[in-house]
Amino acid sequence: MKRRDFTKNIIAGTGLATLPSIAKASENTAHSNTTAQPAFKLKYAPHFGMFENSAGKDEIDQLKFMHEMGFRALEDNGMMGRSPELQTKIGDTMAKLGMSMGVFVIDGGENWKTSLTTGKQVHKDVFVNTCKKALETAKRCNAKYMTIVPGYFERNLPMGLQTANVIDAFRRGAEIFEPHGLVMVMEPLSDNADLFLRHSDQSYLICKAVNSPSCKILFDMWHMQRNEGRMTQHIDWVWDEIAYFQIGDEPGRKEPTTGEVNYKSLFKHIHEKAKATNRGEFIFGMEHGNSVAGKEGEMKVIEAYRVSDIS
Template sequence: MKRRSFIQKTALGSGAISLGGAMVYAKGHKLEAPHKFNLKYAPHLGMFKELAGEDPIDQINFMADQGFTAFEDNGMMKRDVALQTKMGETLAKRNMTMGVFVVDKGGNMANTLAAGKQEYLDIFLDGCRKAVEVAKRVNAKWMTVVPGGFERNLPIGVQNANVIEALRRGAEIFEPHGLVMVLEPLSDSPDLYLRTSEQTYLVCKGVDSPSCKILYDIYHMQKNEGHLIHNMELTWDEIAYIQIGDNPGRKEPTTGEINYKNVFKWIHEKGFDGVLGMEHGNSKQGKGGEQAVIDAYKQVDSFL
């Protein structure tokens, strides 16, 4: 959907475009002209469904109209091919960068690469091959990979070697296409193999490929290790993607303990031009809660 068509549809459906063209109304909610953010924050589907409606394409257009220049969709691989194609076309028309989607290997804890089992490796590599085709449709560059859980009956060094070897095989699939799997250390369970940025850094150095980098999720790393800026500095040369969520609660910035304005200022000063995925929930329900998310990002992005 072209921008002009979207604005016309919104105006007809809800009432008005202001005389100066600076504001539109979406489902009865007054919206300001697109904000110019300093970083590429990436919302996801469902984050603004009350304001934009249920249709995925309308939601993407709404994000663009607010000034967001990126988008991510963890579940992209499970979507219908026709919808993937349409989403990719819409992102291109709106000049939005496609962020991560998750490589389907059966779930975060499933088919652990640390076990060194051929059947688990085959599932992972099949997911990588399918991810290449999805990436082409939506013009994606980064795909999230979670290696799975610990294999407790094996020494940690053997587990490290198994994971590194498996990821090398995955990198061989992605490298010819210029794609990058980004490894995400998580806080969801102590049984997950990847838990800290320094451990993920070690794995990336072992894989030694431009197609294997770190996804630094600020919410998870605040929970697992803290010292956010210090640890990002230590591992910066392997960080290709960043995700956001305040702690506690995993909601939008300003709702928890993380000083996101300072963190974003530091990231901007590092010259980061990649995507920062908004992988969190909304702290409040309804249209007001969705507007609160937009307002929170304007607030923490005002670091210049």
């Protein structure tokens, strides 16, 4: 099932003395002589299009601009739809820049219209074949994490059977990725009540049942704020199965500081917990829009992450 079918002031005193040079950089493309900004403490991952007013429409120029602004990761939900040549070029450029590849979506295409919850063999076959294609994409762009979603709730089947069907399908996918050290990250979503996977504890149960290092949780903090709230508590409860985070303030699904979520506190909590449990660095996908259009809005996104980054 195509994931896109599911998902249709405070800068004073924060060390942003580099803002004039950021503004100067925004007037040029990424390959021009811009002033590089210090790297963020955490690996925030913008997506293509987020800075195209500043960097231009070329993906490689955008990637270079992201690096110059201090970002050290990228996520690209649509990577599987890009040409193999561009996938390789993106991967090679990130390697040269010292950037990490975040998630892309395991996209089954137009024929994958129904859900893994049904248990139908035809849908499991499409899922497995798409995982095999995703493996090749991951190799080209140096990705480790790939987003998966199980689909819609099947009203004609008991919840336990649906859960078993999803576990069975995800085990098949994990068998493909585990020998290569790659990780499917399942994402609970909030977009409508018909979605099967909506909560972190439900995702935790499925991960434990699949029992593979290649099947983990993508904890999208925008979706989880809408579905659950109490994010610090829920993160702690399912901590050992989380492999990836995504960001979006609520309401609006824009950059941090535009809504009710205290991202500075959440980033600090995650960072300190990761150190205490020897989890290493997480990638934080910036899966949100810009609250203000144009170059001004792009600078506001950078400012928001400077404000919210850990000390």
